[in-house]
Amino acid sequence: MSEAPFIKLKANAKGRVLAGHPWIFANEVEELLAADYDGQVVEARDRRGRMLGSGIYNSRSQIIWRRLAAGSISLDGGYLRTRLSDAVERRATAGNASFRRLVWSESDGLPGVVVDQFGDTLVMQVQTLAMETHRDEIARILLDLTGAVEVIHRDDASIRRLEGLDRGVSTRSGTEWEPRWMTIDGFDYWLDLMSGQKTGFYLDQREQHAHLGKQVAAMVAAGRRPRVLDAFCNQGAFALHAARAGAAEVLGLDSAADAIAQARLNAERNGLTHTTFEEANVFDWFTANRTATWDVVVLDPPPFAKSRKALAGALRGYKELNLRALQCLAPGGILATYTCSHHMQDAELRQVLAGAAADARRQVRVVEFCHQPADHPVMLTMPESEYLRGYIVRVD
Template identity: 40%
Template sequence: MAYVVLKRGRDGRARARHPWVYAGEIDAIVGEQAPGDIVDVVDYKKRFLGRGFINPASSITVRVLSWEEQNIDETFFYRRIAAARDYRRAIGAEAPCHRVVFSDGDMLSSLIVDRYEDVCVVQTLALGMDVRMDMIVAALRDLLGTSKIYERNDSRVRELEGLGQRSGFVSGQFPTAFWAQENGLSFWVDVALGQKTGLFLDQRENHRAIAPWCDGARVLDAFCYTGGFALHAAAFGAREVVGVDSSASALEVARLNAEKNGFADRVSFVEGNAFDVLRRLDSEGERFDLVIVDPPAFAPGKHAVEAAYRGYKEVNLRAMKILAPSGILVTCSCSYHMRPEAFVAMLADAAADAGREARLVELRAQARDHPIMLGVEETHYLKCAIVRVS
């Protein structure tokens, strides 16, 4: 087996069990290997550190799958996916719709598996995982008891691995759009064309967390997509919910979801730029008891953090201005590069500029079926702050 030798003094991340080995950490690649092959990672004294797959074309040259000297084969994937499934059962995170495998959070770097009722959606975002799709599908069919498996490999991140984009059936033929349950509510899911793999499953537990603030409340859900937060607010007793999104197609599904769940009389949707709508609502003197802000990622990379900070501050300042006294702001960021401490600092800046006092009630993360691996900070990407604004 070929092996990758790390430079002297550059093995700290591997010893701390971070699964990514960057090209700049590598001193030499010894032995014959092809992109996607399994290789060992060793220190400068040739001491074993880990085993994973290699792609010299990627800045993340090796993704470690095991810290032990074991075969990476069909049995390995079966056991690792079974462990991911069992972990979710053990912590009570299994649900009709949930994430079955979360990449490095489950020591299966670049593999994503989401389940929507009896349909599984798979993403293989690195070459070494992509060439093992058959092993993964076989394990999923057996462990999850479904033959309905669809791949959503249309993410641009695959291009960093030299991979093309593709989507389609990998097991079975079935309707790709259907009703599915989240927290007892029905949502129209399109695994072929929807955002991510169909729904934002990472917000499932945060959707539930707004319950204490909804009864009798007037609620605004900015960047509402297909109404995840909005419908939960209605289910928890809100007297009026307004959802805002710039996507006409997303709002069409949101209205369908509201009607399906019997909330059409209390939930309405507005098409528009959330920044502009918030500004207009403030100028019109509109006030809400609960404002939810869940924008797309403003910081796709380190280079964008400064601009993202300004964007997050602006939208949260606008949200605070339309909150009634002692109102609740639920605000999120899915940008990994906007770290939790920076996110909280941004909220403090926004509150100061809005002339409001703000107390952090709770700082949450992604749902537990998206496990955060300690020492791998990239697995902790979602922030969800619940803030009381005086």
């Protein structure tokens, strides 16, 4: 019986895989396997030859190996059904049965596979060669497990190029998925799942949308009708929750014209006429409106740090943004601030916020520590699986 193909760590390699991380990089192994093994399952061994696990291999990627299991496995229909069934079952206890993340990559044992559910439609992103070869089978199993009727393949992410994969958007049925109204947490949203940002809606912020609404409602109950600024508003979810909770005025800002158009449509559909949206660069807007005063400010920007090298500049950007927000908040106001970059850890976000508070000469107290919801599970040995964090703070 021939020996299973394997890669072996260099003698001096101190790869994170030794501490449980599921990735191995090309510069950490003694020798790459032939390209014939790209997209297949191979074993990984430490410098002494001890088994580290089985994973998917791709010599064209900087991340050449991604763990599937601690022992030997076959990437077949049985493996896929087990992993997908487990993923769906985990979400069954988290509620939100119609709108949720079903699969979160390595956190669910399916590296490079991300699936969000929007009612009877699943939006799937595949970003690894091995999973690409099983894409149709994954879709078929998920339809069977969930009762959904359609899968949109959002294979348009630029990261696919790192695995040697083509980009495109299609549906399993071959029929164009028409934009439509869908109700999420009591609000109607006009969703275009084939061309919207990410998978069509920021499901990872659903809990925070509701939490912000509760903060506004508490202000109203205390006799204060807050003015709310929703920066980087995208489709306007934070703004809509604030408006329905009783805010006197809500302004949403975003630099994307299509997002602003959607937000306006959503506000009109939900009868929230005291909510307005402007297309604007948020940094420039703060500069031009230094004297404006708000009772609540939401900062939910796109990831400034898309790589570790970009982190230093990103931290400066986050600090400037939070400083501007703190300077325009009325006493007793609320700041809800978030980052969706996994390169920015909680300690760094806290340092940024503390530095901005000191520069603004404001007393800031934490109301809530924020993080991604349970349907986006975090692997303790994989920091990259945790990317969304934030703070809701009261400013005096």
